[in-house]
Amino acid sequence: MEHNNANVKLALTAARAMITDPERWTKGALARDEGGAPVLPYEEGATCWCAIGALMLASGVTAPAHPSHWPRDPFLRARRNETYAAAETLLDAAATIIARRGEREPGAISLNDASVTSHADVLAAFDHAMASLSDEPA
Numbered sequence: 001m002e003h004n005n006a007n008v009k010l011a012l013t014a015a016r017a018m019i020t021d022p023e024r025w026t027k028g029a030l031a032r033d034e035g036g037a038p039v040l041p042y043e044e045g046a047t048c049w050c051a052i053g054a055l056m057l058a059s060g061v062t063a064p065a066h067p068s069h070w071p072r073d074p075f076l077r078a079r080r081n082e083t084y085a086a087a088e089t090l091l092d093a094a095a096t097i098i099a100r101r102g103e104r105e106p107g108a109i110s111l112n113d114a115s116v117t118s119h120a121d122v123l124a125a126f127d128h129a130m131a132s133l134s135d136e137p138a
Contacts, residue, residue, distance in 0.1 A: 012058075012129055015058040017058075018057065018058060019054045019119075024048045026053075028050075030056065031046040031050070041054070050113070
């Protein structure tokens, strides 16, 4: 899958910025509304997001994730590829952090939703993911 690392970094940076305030970060759902009910990340009432939900919104993902549902427009397909690349980079960073904690289950969702995970851990995963990317196309 070809993607532009600079755009992947932009998606990660934007997603991280969305959840920098701990009040705008959540566990156990992609996003939540003001009352704490789970909502989709791109719904108007969403007020806080998990790591993946923030990445989805920052990347403009509002369609089904399976490649068979991708739009035929080359620009939108490239954007989707960069979103998946950002998610994969975040998953790798989360796996590193989880391994350091001695846990077995890797992934951004596992990191985000684990009872022992702090807001700082999730931000560190974003930082690690962004630092791992060069500015060259992958």
